[in-house]
Amino acid sequence: MRRFFLILSVGFFLGLSVNSFAQEKGKVAGEQAVARQAGIAWYGTLTSALAEAKRTGKPILLVSAAPHCHSISGIW
Amino acid sequence: MDRSFLSDKGIIRASREFVCARLATYESKEEAEYLSRIFRGRSGQLENTVFCIMSPDGKDKLVRSGRSPGWSFPGEEEQAARDMEKKMDEIASRYVVKKEARSSLPALPVLPNVRLALNVAACDNLPLVAAVARSKGAMQKLRKQVNELAWSKAFIGRFIFVDAEAASELEKIKGVKNQEGVFVIAPDTFGQEGKVLTQVKLGVSSKDLEESFARALALYEPERKETLPHNALGRILDVNWKTQIPVTDPGAPARRGRSEEGRSRSGRRGSRGGRP
Incomplete structure (x- = not known):
């Protein structure tokens, strides 16, 4: 009986800490997303970038990169 | 691609006086031809990455071209970033921005299709904003609303954008309930699927759209890749x-x-x- 209550209480505390860890992780990730700095606003096509440069007279910061690595997408 | 340079605060600040173009290599024949004229590697072929600063007409190179900013600005990373920032400020000072452009917002930077936009969003670890409208008039109105937020201080550079004529173009996205409107999407790890973070219908007020963007950013959990x-x-x-x-x-x-x-x-x- 004592062993049963011991296992139950360990399980309860483990559950609590996993839950609070998951909540904290979600909270931190959300805060990180909100706190992230503004980035460079990229035009994704040459035509749109040239049109905007023509309209504004601004020079062009040009970068090109393949949106895959060894055919695996999701990474530059 | 040299991500450390392009996420540098000083360079992001300097970039506001430039039109920033990031093309997806090998996704357009015309763009590949243009890039090949700017930089070819030792092989004589277009390589995965290209970097340069170009004149407004896109014809003249204003710095040495290469595979990354590090080719034009060599040396220790922090110093090289400062050199690039200084050079960008110097280049920007040579060009007078047209008066009418000063008083209007830039065009919305949309990617050509949902497939590529989802992948780019995954590569950047950013949420994707998809504006969906069937009629040209509705799309124009939606784009204007999205554009005002895209260039606002709170959201600039924090989303990838695409538009679509029908919700069926979002077939790889889970949680699409509306047929038209604005969807903010979290891409999966590989940018081949995604899930809706927030969605608003056509005719949404600008205030509600702004709230939808802010809520999506709070919900989005970028991955460390x-x-x-x-x-x-x-x-x-x-x-x-x-x-x-x-x-x-x-x-x-x-x-x-x-x-x-x-x-x-x-x-x-x-x-x-x-x-x-």
């Missing part, structure tokens, strides 16, 4: 991104999954690859 484990997982899951034109970088292996007859494994059941 490392190339080796990412690629290892991608191989296990048979992820296979097909470029629109052949990859000519000599450092890139032959396209995975292509047999000698040129068939792709991506046609197999369970594959995550393939054309849109």
